[in-house]
Amino acid sequence: MSIVSELKESVSQIISYIGGADNIESASHCVTRLRLVLKDKDQADVKSIENLDIVKGTFFASGQFQVIIGPGLVEKVYGEFIKQTGIKESSMAEVKENARAKESVIQKAVRTLADIFIPILPAIVASGLLMGFNNLLANPGLFYEKSVIEVHTGIAGIAQIINLVANAAFTFLPTLIGWSAVKKFGGNPVLGIVLGLILVHPALMSAYDYAADPSKVKHWDVLGFKIEQIGYQGQVLPVLVAAYLLAQIEIFLKKRIPDAIQLIIVSPIALLLTAFLTFTIIGPITMTGANWITDGVVYLFDVAPVFAGAFYAFISPLLVITGMHHLFLGVNLQMAGSLGYVTLWPIGDTVTLAQGTAALTMFFILRNKKMKNVAFTSSFSAWLGITEPAIYGVNLRYRYPFIAVMLASAIGSGFLAYFDVKATSIGVGGLFSFLSVFPEYWGVYFTGNIMTIILTALITFLFSKSKRFKNEDLEA
Incomplete structure (x- = not known):
């Protein structure tokens, strides 16, 4: 044939x-x-x-x-x-x-967040990688006693340009989110960009300066009410809610205002109402809530780092197959924007390597030629950050490799959390994830990932010999 x-x-x-x-x-x-x-x-x-x-x-x-x-x-x-x-x-x-x-309602909510964050991920990942590269040049003790730019002063300007490009996405994070969110909610994405720019306008007191000393903030006097002139740099939740409101106001006005005058009526009213409500109500409330979430994550990793890291990695494979992992994109972006680092992403990336390792281990265990080929090819795609073929093609199909991933990555991530590993932002998953991790954590990071790889292979192999898992599954 x-x-x-x-x-x-x-x-x-x-x-x-x-x-x-x-x-x-x-x-x-x-x-x-x-x-x-x-x-x-x-x-x-x-x-x-x-x-x-x-x-x-x-x-x-x-x-x-x-x-x-x-x-x-x-x-x-x-x-x-x-x-x-x-x-x-x-x-x-x-x-x-x-x-x-x-x-379901929950699935729709999670999917909405995914549709907002995924389009801006290339910019975030690029910034994370460039920040990591900048750290290589600016941190002392990696290649010389001093930093690379102190030893080779001629490249100081290059390092400064890299740092500028790397920080741009986080400096204007509300603009990126505003564009993507308003587009998702059915409004004009250009207005979403303007909304983001309004929230990080240089006339406002930076959110970072406000956190350092709130007493220096200026106020608008509106009919006797004092409204704080605070920017929303690095914030996620306030922008999401404001973007939704902007889109709804725009849609509402377009249905009721004649086409001939929409251009001069809809956008000004929508932006002004959204900005006013954001600075008076939405911003203060959601910013407080967002900071509570960030502080809660940081507190948990401070009080019980091993448990927090292990639990997060243990449930991460389950979150991926249900799509719930997209919820943590927002948390990571909030941490990167407000704290200047992320903890969840580098600690949880052990799962990516574990999925690839489990699939490769199955290549040596399986006897079916077709499945051996699937296991081999999917393991390498997982190590490069694309885990779906390994998850659905091999690990979840045979069950015990997936369980091995959960157990091994929990141990590896608990180890990384104990040493408080941090990354500049979300980066490329898999073998090259270290590029976004702060260089001072590289030794620990490599150790934790190697530990995860070894444990995943060992647990997968031992499970394959267990009577609990039928041998005929290997022929499937």
Whole structure:
């Protein structure tokens, strides 16, 4: 049978095993996966689908049935899938919209946060990496007794430019969040940018200066009320709430004001009302709440660092498969913006390496050639920060590698938390995550990650020999 014929046959089987074309509500694909919204997910014969040669694994997430195919091949499979089913091609946004109709309130809330934070992650990750590079140049004792820029004074200007670029995303973090949030909430994203700029306007007292000495803050006198002139640098929650309010006011006004005068009426009123309500009510309340969350995380890691680190890493794999891990994006961004460092991200990144290690260990344990290939390729993608193939294709499928990840990463993260490891911000996950960690913690960070890797491989191997896990699973 030719390659083309095999592809057609495999796609035909996928369609049959998911309940036929009549059970498909919409279909799209990403870099590695078919993303399907099914009318009745119970009709899907998951085991038969996963036994197909072109399929590396499946999972249900966010209302979608996702079939892991692999880069390149997934486009050919999707094309044949559309041809055989006769359904209309859908964009990723359309598939997500269909899937969200089936989500619970909590799932929708988490997904909303993800849709706001994920678009700005490239800027945040880039800033974190550049901050790490700047630390290499500015910190003494790494390469010389003095810092690199003190020894090689000619590159001091380069270091200053790097530092400027690295800090820009966090200096104007409310602007990034304002753009993404207002866009998500259905408003004009340009107004979201303006809102963010208003909240970090240089005429306002910086949030950092206010935290150091609140007595120096100036006030606006509005009808006898004193309103503090405070900026919201590094803040997340106040901007999210303000962005939602801005979008709702804009939508409300557009429905009631004639098109001919919307340009000169809607934006000024929406911005002015939002700014006024933010500085008087929303800002003070949400800023206090955001600081409580940050202080609570810091306090927990101060009082019981080992427990906090271990517990966070232990539940992180479960959070990932439910999508709840997106909640901590906001916490990490809040910490980076207000404290200048993050603790949750570097401590929890042991899970990324553990997922890759568990998958690679399964490569040596498994006897099925197809699954050995899936385990081998997915382990390397996990070590580069993309864990989904390893999680859904191997570790979660055989259960005990996933449990090994939870146990080993909990031990490794507890170790890192004990030594109070910090990173400049969220960075690239996996083998290169150390680039965002402050250099003074590198020794401990490498030790904790190596410990995690060894323990993951050992626990996975020991579990594979346990009678609790059936040996026939290795042939699946």
